[in-house]
Amino acid sequence: MTEAEQRMPTTTSLAVRQALLDRTEIALIDVREEDPFAQEHPLWAANFPLSKLELEAWTRLPRRDTRIVVYGTQGGTDLAPLAAARLRALGYTDVSVLEGGLAAWIAAGGEVFRDVNVPSKSFGELVEAKRHTPSLSAQEVQALIDRKADVVIVDARRFDEYRTMNIPTSTSVPGAELVLRIRELAPDPQTQVVVNCAGRTRSIIGTQSLINAGIPNPVAALRNGTIGWTLAGQTLSHGASRRPPAEVDPAHRARAREGARAIAERAGVRRIALDALAALDEPGRTVYRFDVRTPEEYADGHLPGFASAPGGQLVQETDHQAPVRGARIVLADDDGVRADMSASWLAQMGWEVYVVEPVADARRSERGTPAPHRPPSPEVTTVAPATLAGWLREGDVAVIDVTASASYVKRHIPGAWFAIRAQLEQALRVIPPARRYVLTCASSLLARFAAADLQRLTSAEVVVLEGGTNAWADAGYPVEEGETRLAVPRTDRYRRPYEGTDNAAAAMQAYLDWEFGLIAQLDRDGTHFFEVV
Numbered sequence: 001m002t003e004a005e006q007r008m009p010t011t012t013s014l015a016v017r018q019a020l021l022d023r024t025e026i027a028l029i030d031v032r033e034e035d036p037f038a039q040e041h042p043l044w045a046a047n048f049p050l051s052k053l054e055l056e057a058w059t060r061l062p063r064r065d066t067r068i069v070v071y072g073t074q075g076g077t078d079l080a081p082l083a084a085a086r087l088r089a090l091g092y093t094d095v096s097v098l099e100g101g102l103a104a105w106i107a108a109g110g111e112v113f114r115d116v117n118v119p120s121k122s123f124g125e126l127v128e129a130k131r132h133t134p135s136l137s138a139q140e141v142q143a144l145i146d147r148k149a150d151v152v153i154v155d156a157r158r159f160d161e162y163r164t165m166n167i168p169t170s171t172s173v174p175g176a177e178l179v180l181r182i183r184e185l186a187p188d189p190q191t192q193v194v195v196n197c198a199g200r201t202r203s204i205i206g207t208q209s210l211i212n213a214g215i216p217n218p219v220a221a222l223r224n225g226t227i228g229w230t231l232a233g234q235t236l237s238h239g240a241s242r243r244p245p246a247e248v249d250p251a252h253r254a255r256a257r258e259g260a261r262a263i264a265e266r267a268g269v270r271r272i273a274l275d276a277l278a279a280l281d282e283p284g285r286t287v288y289r290f291d292v293r294t295p296e297e298y299a300d301g302h303l304p305g306f307a308s309a310p311g312g313q314l315v316q317e318t319d320h321q322a323p324v325r326g327a328r329i330v331l332a333d334d335d336g337v338r339a340d341m342s343a344s345w346l347a348q349m350g351w352e353v354y355v356v357e358p359v360a361d362a363r364r365s366e367r368g369t370p371a372p373h374r375p376p377s378p379e380v381t382t383v384a385p386a387t388l389a390g391w392l393r394e395g396d397v398a399v400i401d402v403t404a405s406a407s408y409v410k411r412h413i414p415g416a417w418f419a420i421r422a423q424l425e426q427a428l429r430v431i432p433p434a435r436r437y438v439l440t441c442a443s444s445l446l447a448r449f450a451a452a453d454l455q456r457l458t459s460a461e462v463v464v465l466e467g468g469t470n471a472w473a474d475a476g477y478p479v480e481e482g483e484t485r486l487a488v489p490r491t492d493r494y495r496r497p498y499e500g501t502d503n504a505a506a507a508m509q510a511y512l513d514w515e516f517g518l519i520a521q522l523d524r525d526g527t528h529f530f531e532v533v
Contacts, residue, residue, distance in 0.1 A: 008080075008081050008084045008085065008095070008096065008097050009095075009096040009097070010096055010097050010098070010099040011069045011096040011097070011098060011099060012098075012099045012100075012104075012108075013098065013099070013100070013104050013105040013108040013110055014108060016028055016042075016069055016098065016105075017108075017110065017527065019067070019326075020044060020325060020527040021526075021527060023326050023350075023529065024067075024326055025066060025067060025284065025285070025286055025324055025325070025326040025327055026067045026068075026069065026324070026325055026326060027046065027061055027066055027067065027068045027069070027323050027324045027325070028042060028044055028045045028046065028069050028071075028098070028325075029045065029046050029047075029048040029068060029069070029070050029071075029083075029323065030045045030046065030047050030048065030071060030072050030102075031048055031049060031050040031053065031070060031071070031072035031079045031080060031083040031422075032047075032049065032050075032072040032073070032074045032079065033049050033051070033074065033420060033422070033491040033492045033493075034047055034049065034116065034491070034492060034493050034494045035490075035491040035492070035493065035494045035495075036074055036491060037049075037072075037116075037494070038114065038115055038116050038494035039114060040102070040112040040113070040114060041102070041112060041113060041118075042102075042105060042110055042111070042112060042113070042525075043111065043113055043118060043119060043122070043521075043522075043525050043527060043528065044119065044319070044325045044527065045071075045319075046060070046319050046320065046323030047116070047320070048060070048083075048323070049422065049492065050072070050079045050082065050083050050086075050421075050422040051402070051420050051421035051422040051423075051446070051450075051492070052421075052446065053083060053086050053087070053090075054086065054090065054374065054375055054449055055372070055374055055445070055446065055449075057087060057090050057092070058090065058373040058374060058375070059307075059372055059373050059374075060320075060321075060323050061092070061286075061323065061324065062286060062287075062288070062373075063285075063286045063324075064091045064092050064093060065092075065093050065094055065284070066092065066094065066286060066324055067094045068084075068087060068092055068094060068095045068096070069096055069097070069098050070083050070084045070087070070095065070096070070097050070098065071097065071098035071101045071102055071105075072101070072102075073101055073102070074422075074423075074491075075423065075426060078101065079422060080097045080098065080101065081097060084096065084097050090375060110525075111521055111524045111525035113518075113521060113525075114514060115494075115496075115511075115514065116494055116496070117201075117316055117317050117318075117319060117320070118319070118518070119318060119319050119349065119528070120201060120315060120316050120317065120318055120319070120349075121200075121201045121515060121518060122518035122519070122521065122522050122528070122530075123201075123345075123348070123349050123528075123530050124200060124201035124202075124204045124205055125200070125201075125204075125515060125516070125518045125519050126518075126519055126522065126530055126532055127204055127205065127208055127348075127532050128200075128204045128208075128221075129519055130532040131208055131211075131532060133204050133207050133208050133211070133221060134207065134218075134219065134220040134221070135203075135204075135207070135220050135221040135222070135223040136194060136220045136221070136222060136223060137223050137228070137232070138222065138223065138224070138228045138229040138231075138232035138234055139232055139234075141153070141167070141194055141222055141229075142232075142234050144192065144194075145168060145169055149192065150188070150190065150191050150192060151191065151192040151193075151194060152171070152182075152185045152186045152191055152192070152193050152194070153167050153169055153170040153171070153193075153194045153195075153196065153222070154170065154171055154172075154173040154178065154182065154185065154193065154194070154195055154196070154206070155167065155170045155171065155172050155173065155195075155196055155197070156173065156174060156175040156178060156195055156196065156197050156202040156203060156205075156206035156312055157172075157174065157175075157197050157198060157202060157312075158174055158310075158312075158313060159172050159174065159243075161198065162240065163238075163239060163240065163241065164238065165226055165236045165237070165238055166226075166236060166237050166238070166240045167196050167222065167226065167229060167236065167237070168235070168236075168237045170196065170237075170240070170242070171185060171242040171243060171244060172240075172241075172242060172243050173185070173243075173244055174294075174310055174312045174313070175202055175205060175206050175209070175310075175311060175312020175313070175315065175316070176292050176293075176310055176311025176312045176314075176315075176338040176341060176342050177244070177294070177312070177338065178195070178206050178209055178210055178312075178341075179209055179210060179213040179215070179256050179259060179260055179337055179338075179341050180248060180253065180256050180335060180337040180338060181244040181245075181248060182210060182215060182217075183215075183248075183249070183252040183255070183256070184244050184245045184248060184249065184252065185244050186217050187252075188217075189216035189217050190217070190218075191217055192217065192218050192219075192220070193210065193215070193217045193218070193219045193220070194219075194220055194221070194222050195207045195210070195219065195220070195221050195222065196221070196222035196225050196226065196229075197225045197226075198225050198226050198227060198496075199224065199225045199226075199227050199511065199512070199515065200221075200224060200225060200512070200515050201316060201515075202225075202312060202316055203221040203222055203225050204221050205312075205315060205316075205345060206221070206312070207219050207220060207221040209341055209345075212259075212263040212344065213256065213259030213260055213262075213263055213341065214255075214258075214259040214262070215259070224512055227508045227511065227512060228512070230505070230508065231505060231508060231509060248335075253335060253337070256335075256337045257335065257336040257337050257340075260336065260337045260338075260340035260341045260344070261336065261340050263340070263341070263344045263533075264340035264341070264343050264344045264347075264355065266344075266533050267343070267344040267345075267347040267348050267533050268347050269340065269343040269344060269347050269353055269354070269355055270352075270353065270354045270355070271354065271355055271357055272330065272354045272355070272356060272357065273356075273357050274303065274356050274357065274359050274363060277289075277330065277356070280328055280330065280354070285327070285328060286324045286326075286327035286328065287327065287328045287329075287330060288307075288321070288322045288324075288327055288328070288329045288330065289303075289305055289306045289307065289330045289332070290306060290307055290308075290309035290314060290321070290329065290330070290331055290332070291303065291306040291307065291308055291309065291331075291332050291333065292309060292310060292311035292314060292331050292332070292333055292338045292339050292342045293310070293311075293333050293334065293338060294310060295308050295310065295369075297334070298369070299367065299368055299369055300367070301361070301364040301365065301366065301367055302332075302364050302366050303332050303356070303359070303363060303364055303365075303366070304365060304366045306330075306332055306366075307370075308369065309321050311331070311333075311338050311339070311341065311342030312342075314342055314346075315342055315345045315346065315349075318346065318349065318351075322351070327351075327352075328351075328352045328353070328354065329343075329346055329351050329352070329353045329354070330353070330354045330355075330356060331343050331346075331353065331354070331355050331356070332355070332356040334358075334361070334364070336358060339355045339356070340355055343355050348530065348531055348532055348533060349528075349529075349530055350528065350529035350530060350531070377445060377448045377449070378448050378449060378451065378452060380448050380451045380452075380463070380464045381461075381462075381463045381464070382444075382463060382464050382465070382466040383438060383463045383464070383465055383466060384466050385465065385466070385467070385471055385472045385475040385477055386475065388413075388438055388465055388472070389477055391436065391438070392413075392414075392415065396434055396435045396436065397434055397435070397436045397437070397438060398417065398431050398432065398434035398436075398437050398438070399413050399415060399416040399417065399437075399438045399439075399440060399465075400416070400417050400419050400424075400427065400431065400437055400438070400439050400440070400454070400487070401413070401416045401417065401418050401419070401439075401440050401441060401469065402419055402420065402421045402424075402439060402440075402441050402446050402447055402450045403418075403440070403441035403442050403446065403468075403469065404442075404492060404493065405418060405420075405486075405490035405492050405493060406493060407441075407442055407469075409481060409482060409483055410481060411469065411473065411479040411480070411481055412469060412479060412480060412481070412484075413440065413465075413469060413472055413477070413479060413480075414478055414479070414480045415485070416440065416469075416485065417430075417431050417485045417486075417487045418483075418485060418486050418487060418488070418490070419431075419487045419488055420488050420491070420492055421446060421449070421450040421453060423488045424450065424453055424454050424457060425457055426487075426488055427487035427488050428457055428458065428487075430487040430488075431487050433460075434460060435460055435461065436460060436461040436462075436463065437454060437458065437460055437461070437462050437463075438463055438464070438465055439451055439454060439462065439463070439464045439465065440464070440465040440468050440469050440472070441468050441469065442468050442469055442470055443467070443468045443470055444464055444465060444466060444467055444468035444471075445468075447464045447465065447468060448464055451463075451464050496511075
């Protein structure tokens with residue numbers, strides 16, 4: 001640890017808790033990898049793995065004088081001082097380390113939560129408890145399908161999640177699209193609508209969204225989602241591609257707009273003209289600007305300075321998208337439905353949230369997806385794929401792949417070792433010594449940041465594969481798949497019990513039991529300021 005890291009100021013757990021209770025801006029960031037983060041963390045902690053800190057900080061923490069408190073010990077190493085120093089180097093001026101780390105938070109009586117996106121999931125449980133959101137069991141929904149009842153099943157997850165596994169006959173309608181598009185799928189008010197997700201949160205929020213917006217149909221959540229379906233011994237479908245009609249009937253849109261506006265007003269959502277947005281940029285205030293339409297609509301044209309965050313996922317992943325608790329959030333769309341519905345939930349979750357008043361299409365003048373806001377890549381020595389291929393034939397070279405472990409498993413250079421950037425020191429204890437180390441990742445971006453880290457650990461030559469593994473494969477060189485050489489465990493990603501199709505029943509049931517206990521945890525924690533209307 002450098003002298004600068006040792007001198008890093010500290011903040012107590014009590015001070016962090018007081019800031020949350022005072023509702024002043026603070027970013028409590030956990031710099032461990034996602035899996036250890038998911039095992040236990042404070043409610044409002046946001047995961048910023050040290051391995052990717054430079055790639056994420058400027059986007060997720062847009063104000064450089066944000067109050068940031070850092071913690072995270074992994075494998076016996078306190079990562080917080082180094083992370084704090086890197087944040088300082090990125091221009092952040094109010095950075096401190098959580099005194100005593102997570103252990104001190106727990107010792108002080110601080111509540112810790114398991115899993116990811118916990119604020120949203122615990123809020124969903126509170127919504128169901130307060131509003132008595134109706135639900136149907138997997139067996140009841142299967143019976144409706146079997147007898148060809150007048151029922152429409154809508155999947156509120158992202159389309160890629162829906163494609164992986166879905167309830168038979170269901171249609172993909174991601175959360176923020178539900179109120180806008182449900183009348184196209186169920187124009188008869190007698191039609192039963194069933195909303196599902198993988199577990200509970202998005203089906204609860206989706207169902208309650210339709211109820212809150214005044215949809216006349218009977219609406220129910222699929223109790224426990226695809227997990228409940230699987231635990232009931234029922235069969236899921238795979239690879240489905242059903243979506244609602246692209247066009248929305250003007251009368252349906254008008255009714256959806258009216259319902260969305262009404263619930264947004266009840267929740268305390270504020271409205272603001274586009275030209276007045278600059279007034280929100282006060283000293284000491286962070287402002288997140290999100291376009292909550294689909295990514296395709298966003299790419300076709302969006303308001304300058306707004307990031308793409310489809311509304312359903314924004315509500316589900318608020319801790320990732322807006323890690324500064326106490327910040328302001330501004331939402332925009334083009335129909336007056338999706339922004340209002342998304343904002344209604346964020347307001348109930350304790351956020352100060354605004355919706356941009358309607359503007360002419362011409363104001364959405366930016367096209368495509370803006371490049372991420374990141375610092376320049378470090379200058380490094382690079383090697384072309386053809387040269388690396390020759391080195392590998394000659395031997396005495398080790399390739400270290402610092403990409404996401406899921407990407408490594410999917411494809412990597414034959415013989416390459418998987419390592420997590422923040423754990424290169426541990427990795428070198430496993431990787432046989434070499435005269436030359438070649439770092440790679442999918443594109444070479446993360447490898448460039450890792451090069452200096454590795455060079456501090458070895459006297460051997462360190463170079464980066466130009467263009468990364470993508471360039472290697474594009475040049476026609478062979479790749480292999482699988483967990484062939486793991487220099488460190490795959491802790492960079494927490495395996496959700498509701499992901500994929502090979503989950504153990506015990507893990508799925510344990511996940512549901514955990515969700516049922518979240519309300520009690522909220523009560524013990526006391527920092528949430530959730531208010532269900």
